[in-house]
Amino acid sequence: xxxxxxxxxxxxxxxxxxxxxxxxxxxxxxxxxxxxxxxxxxxxxxxxxxxxxxxxxxxxxxxxxxxxxxxxxxxxxxxxxxxxxxxxxxxxxxxxxxxxxxxxxxxxxxxxxxxxxxxxxxxxxxxxxxxxxxxxxxxxxxxxxxxxxxxxxxxxxxxxxxxxxxxxxxxxxxxxxxxxxxxxxxxxxxxxxxxxxxxxxxxxxxxxxxxxxxxxxxxxxxxxxxxxxxxxxxxxxxxxxxxxxxxxxxxxxxxxxxxxxxxxxxxxxxxxxxxxxxxxxxxxxxxxxxxxxxxxxxxxxxxxx
Amino acid sequence: xxxxxxxxxxxxxxxxxxxxxxxxxxxxxxxxxxxxxxxxxxxxxxxxxxxxxxxxxxxxxxxxxxxxxxxxxxxxxxxxxxxxxxxxxxxxxxxxxxxxxxxxxxxxxxxxxxxxxxxxxxxxxxxxxxxxxxxxxxxxxxxxxxxxxxxxxxxxxxxxxxxxxxxxxxxxxxxxxxxxxxxxxxxxxxxxxxxxxxxxxxxxxxxxxxxxxxxxxxxxxxxxxxxxxxxxxxxxxxxxxxxxxxxxxxxxxxx
Numbered sequence: 001x002x003x004x005x006x007x008x009x010x011x012x013x014x015x016x017x018x019x020x021x022x023x024x025x026x027x028x029x030x031x032x033x034x035x036x037x038x039x040x041x042x043x044x045x046x047x048x049x050x051x052x053x054x055x056x057x058x059x060x061x062x063x064x065x066x067x068x069x070x071x072x073x074x075x076x077x078x079x080x081x082x083x084x085x086x087x088x089x090x091x092x093x094x095x096x097x098x099x100x101x102x103x104x105x106x107x108x109x110x111x112x113x114x115x116x117x118x119x120x121x122x123x124x125x126x127x128x129x130x131x132x133x134x135x136x137x138x139x140x141x142x143x144x145x146x147x148x149x150x151x152x153x154x155x156x157x158x159x160x161x162x163x164x165x166x167x168x169x170x171x172x173x174x175x176x177x178x179x180x181x182x183x184x185x186x187x188x189x190x191x192x193x194x195x196x197x198x199x200x201x202x203x204x205x206x207x208x209x210x211x212x213x214x215x216x217x218x219x220x221x222x223x224x225x226x227x228x229x230x231x232x233x234x235x236x237x238x239x240x241x242x243x244x245x246x247x248x249x250x251x252x253x254x255x256x257x258x259x260x261x262x263x264x265x266x267x268x269x270x271x272x273x274x275x276x277x278x279x280x281x282x283x284x285x286x287x288x289x290x291x292x293x294x295x296x297x298x299x300x301x302x303x304x305x
Numbered sequence: 306x307x308x309x310x311x312x313x314x315x316x317x318x319x320x321x322x323x324x325x326x327x328x329x330x331x332x333x334x335x336x337x338x339x340x341x342x343x344x345x346x347x348x349x350x351x352x353x354x355x356x357x358x359x360x361x362x363x364x365x366x367x368x369x370x371x372x373x374x375x376x377x378x379x380x381x382x383x384x385x386x387x388x389x390x391x392x393x394x395x396x397x398x399x400x401x402x403x404x405x406x407x408x409x410x411x412x413x414x415x416x417x418x419x420x421x422x423x424x425x426x427x428x429x430x431x432x433x434x435x436x437x438x439x440x441x442x443x444x445x446x447x448x449x450x451x452x453x454x455x456x457x458x459x460x461x462x463x464x465x466x467x468x469x470x471x472x473x474x475x476x477x478x479x480x481x482x483x484x485x486x487x488x489x490x491x492x493x494x495x496x497x498x499x500x501x502x503x504x505x506x507x508x509x510x511x512x513x514x515x516x517x518x519x520x521x522x523x524x525x526x527x528x529x530x531x532x533x534x535x536x537x538x539x540x541x542x543x544x545x546x547x548x549x550x551x552x553x554x555x556x557x558x559x560x
Contacts, residue, residue, distance in 0.1 A: 004345035004487065006522040007529055011346050011487030047488075059540050066548025067555075108383050108394045225541050232537030236529050240540050241343070241521075247544060251551030288391040296453035297394070299381040300405075 007239035008052040014245055016046060021060065021249025028064045028250065029071075029257020030264075031198070031213070031273045036061050036191030037122065038280060039246070040114075048242065050114070051105055054190030055231035055238045056246070058224040061192045063247040065221040067254045072214030079165035079211045083218035085172050086197070089179025090186070090223035097187025098230040105235075108299060117189055119285045125199050126277030132203070133270035166207045166215075174205055179219065187227045192220035195277055209266045328367075329357040330498050330510040337512070339485065339494075340519040347487040350514065352410075353480035356500060362476060368411065368418040368501040369471045369479045370429060373514070375406030375463075376492030377436075382450040398450040401436040405490045407458075410467035410481040420504035427499060427506055431455060431464055462486045491516055 003014040020042050024035035036057045043053035072078050104110040157171035178200045182193035197216045201207045207215070232238040261269060335351030352371050380403045386395035411418060415430055424430050437451055458464035463486060471481040485494075494514040499506045518526050529536045 002344060002346040002487065004341055004343055004522060006518060006525045009488070009490055059544055062541060063544035063548040063551075066545050067552045068548075070549065070552040108381065108397055112393050225544075228540055228544075229534070229537035232529065232540060233533040236533055238529070238537060238540050240525055240529075240536070240543060243540060244543065244547070247547045251547060255551065255555035290392075291387070292385055292392055294453075294457065295385045295392075296450065296457060297383050297385070298454060298457055299383065300378055 003241070003245065005048075005052075005239050005242045007237065008048050008056075008242060010047055010049075012046055012048070017242065017245040018249040020046075021246035022253040023249075024060075024246075025064055025250035025253020025255075026257040026260070027253075027276070028061075029068055029254035029259075030261045031194070031257075031269065035064070035250075036186075036189070036193075037118065037195055037277070040190040041118070041280070041284065048239075049237075050111055051235060051237045052239050052242070054101070054114070054188075055228065055235070056242045057190035058186065058227040058231065059238050059240070059243040060246040060250055061224040062221055062228060063243075064250040064254050065192060065217045065224065067251045068258065069214060069217040069221060071258050072217060075214070076165075077211050078214035078218050079163055079207070080215075080218070081161070082163045082166055082168075082175060082205075082207070082211075083215045085161070085175045086179035086182075086215070086219040087222050089176040089181075090183035090193075090219055091226055093180035093183025093185075094187045094223050094227050094230065095183075097184040098227065098234060100184070101188050101231075102234055114189055115284050115288055117185065119281055119288065121185070121196060122277045122281035122284070125195055126274050126281055128203075129199055129270055130274035130278060133267050133274055137267045137271065163207075166205075166211055168205065168207065170205065178204065179223075182219075183223050183227075186220075186223050187230070192216075192224055194220060195273075328363075328500060328502075328507055330500050330508050331355045331357050332498055332510050332512065334496070334512065334514065336514070338515045338517065339489075340517060341489065341491070341522055342519055343521055345487060345489075345522075347489070348485045350483050350485060351480065352483065352496065352498070353478070354498060354510075356477050356479070358477075363502070365502050366418075367473065367476050368413060369473055370412075370415070370419065370499040370501065371408075371410045371471055371481050371483070372429060372495075372497045372499075373406070373408045373483055373485075374404045374434060374495045374497075375516075376490060376494075377402040377404050378490075379403075380454060382454050384450065384453070398447050400451065400454060403435045403454060403458075405492075406463050406485065406494065407431055407434050408465040408467060408483045410465075410470040410483060412469065412471045412473050412479075414468045415466075418501050418504060419506075423501075423504060423506050427497075427509065429497075429499065431466065461488065463488065485516070489516060491518060 001014045002011045004011045020039065024039045027035040040053050040057045044050055101110060104113055157173045159172045160169055161172050162169050178197060182197045185191060185196060186193045194216050198212055201212045202209060228238055332354040339348050380400045381397055382400060383394040383397040385392045388395060409429065409431060419429060424433060455464060471479055473479045494516055496512050496514055498510045500508040
């Protein structure tokens with residue numbers, strides 16, 4: 001069944017969209033990542049204009065995160081004060097990101113920036129996570145207790161605040177900075193930013209893995225919501241019809257994902273996520289390195305006058 | 306100069322001019338409006354008509370060309386080059402205006418039935434539909450960029466050369482079908498029919514096909530462009546409700 005998207009101005013197969021939404025939803029429920037890093041490239045691939053894919057991706061992530069965070073709120077695995085601090089940084093970052101996005105779309109370099117961002121961030125994060133979780137898996141097999149986290153430079157910064165749910169007493173500066181970076185990436189790449197935020201919360205802030213997913217989902221809802229409205233008002237690139245089909249697939253997938261996540265161990269979950277992140281990174285790097293079949297490309301929207 | 310010879314020249318001139326008013330195009334379209342609905346998946350347009358004559362059939366081959374052109378828009382054509390080991394957009398050319406859709410259907414191959422001067426005068430073939438004059442350029446080979454534009458658009462089916470696609474019966478009735486792809490933008494699609502004899506246009510007819518979004522598509526599109534803030538907030542509310550609804554539904558299913 002074909003469906004015509006009013007803002008993207010293309011006609012696509014509704015079942016393909018539904019399937020993409022579902023797949024991303026499963027990941028979202030399992031890992032607490034928005035799944036945007038997978039969604040945006042897939043939307044490019046089926047012929048959605050990049051600007052529309054990024055803005056609509058943000059809109060879809062709002063829905064899947066709401067769905068996911070409700071499940072976490074019931075399990076009390078959301079650190080609300082931490083979420084608020086991350087959010088303040090996130091909104092500032094998103095505002096800057098939308099500006100950068102608009103400027104770079106005009107000069108034709110947005111695709112390159114988006115791809116480079118993906119390759120660099122996914123490569124670094126995926127690699128680190130893979131090595132770390134492999135070590136953790138080996139430790140747990142040997143039955144040794146995991147090492148207690150040492151105090152690092154993060155703990156010597158001013159402006160300390162108590163985060164009861166996470167059992168932390170740290171400065172608000174690192175979470176603000178993490179939120180800012182993630183907000184910016186959210187606007188530029190059309191992602192929730194969970195793939196950066198989740199590891200940053202675990203390794204940099206030292207939050208317990210259990211509350212990380214719920215808290216990141218909480219922050220993602222508001223940042224992607226903000227990004228959606230910003231893109232809608234600055235470049236009219238949010239396609240509600242496209243978002244709705246992706247959401248339908250996504251919310252169903254997210255529920256399946258949450259159930260799967262409960263049956264797997266945290267280490268196994270992280271290894272799976274690491275492999276997935278590395279896979280997407282590799283695929284995108286190939287696109288940059290291999291000579292494209294068509295060297296030329298056309299741009300109709302956002303042509304500088 | 307003898308009067309007989311002058312008479313002969315006038316007669317010859319008359320003979321040359323005569324077809325211009327002796328043969329006329331009468332046109333029909335299968336539809337003059339194309340509504341873009343939520344299930345729009347491209348549309349086929351049937352262009353048909355007759356050639357009206359007030360004099361006996363003149364000598365020579367008769368040909369028909371049908372063109373359909375979508376709304377014009379500026380296009381930025383970019384070319385990738387290898388820089389620091391990766392492929393990046395390095396140079397670009399701005400084409401002043403290019404139709405979003407262009408189809409040329411004809412009874413025979415264009416070069417056989419249309420002279421270059423007539424093509425220039427009536428702007429029939431695809432390259433003439435582009436306005437490349439004053440193309441802002443930071444690349445010396447503008448032609449390569451224009452060729453790329455034509456190639457990409459032909460591959461995606463928005464520029465079409467349909468040779469031998471116009472059927473001409475009894476030298477009077479003609480018809481052709483042109484498929485408009487799903488990737489279509491709104492606007493007036495200028496439709497022209499040319500009647501040709503001896504590589505020259507002897508009559509033409511012009512009309513337009515109205516391609517418009519309707520219903521939900523129309524409403525969403527207008528809202529997005531006219532009241533973007535309301536549209537953005539609506540998108541958010543829809544997303545939140547869908548997320549909450551799914552969560553509630555899943556809980557109900559699991560008990």
